[in-house]
Amino acid sequence: MTDIDTSPIPERKRGSGVKMVYDLLRDEILDLVLPPGSPIDEVQLAERFKMSRTPIREALVQLAGEGLIDTLPNRSTMVANIDFLNMHTFFDALVLMYRVTTKLAAQYHRPEDLKVIRAHQVEFAAAVQAQDALAMIATNAAFHSAIAEAGRNPYFTGLFNRLLDEGRRMLRLYYQSYDDRLPQRFVEEHDDIIAVIANHDVEEADRLARLHAEQIVHQIQKLFAREDRLDMAL
Template identity: 50%
Template sequence: MDEAPENKRVKGTGAKFAYDTIRYEILALTLAPGALLDETSLAERFVMSRSPVREALIKLAGEGLVVTLANRSTIVAPIDVTSFPKYVEALDIAQRMNTRLAAQLRTEADLKAIARRQKQFETAVRSGGHLAMSEANKLFHMAIAEAGKNPYLTSFYARLLDQGRRMLHLHFQYLERGQDGILLTDEHAQMYEAIYARDIDRADALAHAHTRQFSANFMAYLQENHSAAMPLGGPKLA
């Protein structure tokens, strides 16, 4: 999984250190959605000037992880539940297309890479920890995307996974609590088998079902934990 940056840095790498640290804490939900990011406080914490912190925040804003308000203060971007149906729609299209292409174009080297990532995911499920599960899940799906040989779709998919990483973390936290992670290892294994067999239609159907499963579990998490505080709404699942 993504590792928290060590508390040391090479001279001249202040902006990268600040970026890596803040990004990790946002994705890990250590910094809660809506939390204020004060440049002065962060500069003091990282023992650096405000300039590299500002540079890091600008980069994070470009990734949609932080938001600059009208009063020029910066906060961790809220998780916009109301846009979740549109997010799932885009994720589903990217996931299905990449998986279809992987089934069509995969090489033996691709199969080995996908299998290796699947074993890493199984290890994360057994050892527990939703952050490790989330990161291993991303690496598995990116191995599939890379097997599809379309760098544009791969890049789009990676950005979607990063943009939804906090929702995915909550999803895996929910699965970890319910001990349903084994279900995902089965789904991953079935996707691998379809790609191995070059069964394009089955790979497509499994990718679609995988997205629906994520959507259903995330909505269940919200209803269980935030039904009184967050607006709910999601894609209708057939």
């Protein structure tokens, strides 16, 4: 008999398991590592993370609450589909939140907020330069999220962050379609937005945010319209 595994590894703090599983699954879903429809196996996850099914299930309950996974009672649970049919309603909500949060930022931001926002913009520009798609998505979301924070309305930032997360999946498809490249234009638009926020120019903030949002929406819709045509051609 070989030496017994006295399992010195389970150096994991009590209570940290749920969060760990939640965070990882969430990222894998939003980055399309787990594409929509992928089956989620509790026991498999339990083995993978070396823990029992109980904490796994609690993490899954959270994800289901956010609509990222679908759970059929007594049957399988899988990654939720992207709702392409109601995509335009998503974009309507996104554009509105872009406008509202940017306006509020122009109104209520403080000097230290601008520092944070500019820092995110630097990272975003670097990601575009490096053509790192996942980094672009993450830093872009962080940039706008920071603007929302500067607007100081937790309800808006909450919804906005949820929309950005939801959009991460569509955005991932979008970036992929352009070989993970992104035009410099978005970087410049971000700079303009920072400028009007710094100037406390509420009206112009609204206008630029709207243009920026509609710009992105337009690009993505063009992509999916193209894909629709390709699908039909099959």
